[in-house]
Amino acid sequence: MSHVPPTDRQIDELDRRLLAVLATDGRSTMADLGRRVGLSRTAALARVQRLERAGVIRGYRADVVLPGERAAHRARVGIVIRTPDVAGYVARLAAQPGLAEIETVTGEYDVMALVTAPSAGELDGLLDRVQGWRETVRTTTWVVLTRY
Numbered sequence: 001m002s003h004v005p006p007t008d009r010q011i012d013e014l015d016r017r018l019l020a021v022l023a024t025d026g027r028s029t030m031a032d033l034g035r036r037v038g039l040s041r042t043a044a045l046a047r048v049q050r051l052e053r054a055g056v057i058r059g060y061r062a063d064v065v066l067p068g069e070r071a072a073h074r075a076r077v078g079i080v081i082r083t084p085d086v087a088g089y090v091a092r093l094a095a096q097p098g099l100a101e102i103e104t105v106t107g108e109y110d111v112m113a114l115v116t117a118p119s120a121g122e123l124d125g126l127l128d129r130v131q132g133w134r135e136t137v138r139t140t141t142w143v144v145l146t147r148y
Contacts, residue, residue: 078109
């Protein structure tokens, strides 16, 4: 079976409702998920499995804050780079403490990163290091205020 990227025609309104529930509570049981959108457990499971196979649902994750630690400062960082070795740049970026996600993107920025740090000072230090690299043309940072 070949992997077919999803299109809008492959995702109906019921799928969108399932995805909205999973996006806010990825640990919902299939029975609970079905109840919340008006399906049986079996029907909800079949739809979720189809969405996983189609690549719409790419995974599940735990967002963790250890006991005794306060929630980290979070920021999204758009980075414009000038280098033929994008993979090398991304690997160097990934080696920095606090880099939670890194994606190459199209548009104004070449790379988008999710950065976490235990303090604003440590976040600032990381941004200063990355801005100091000769391959970094510029960065734009959006500090996360509230997560839902």
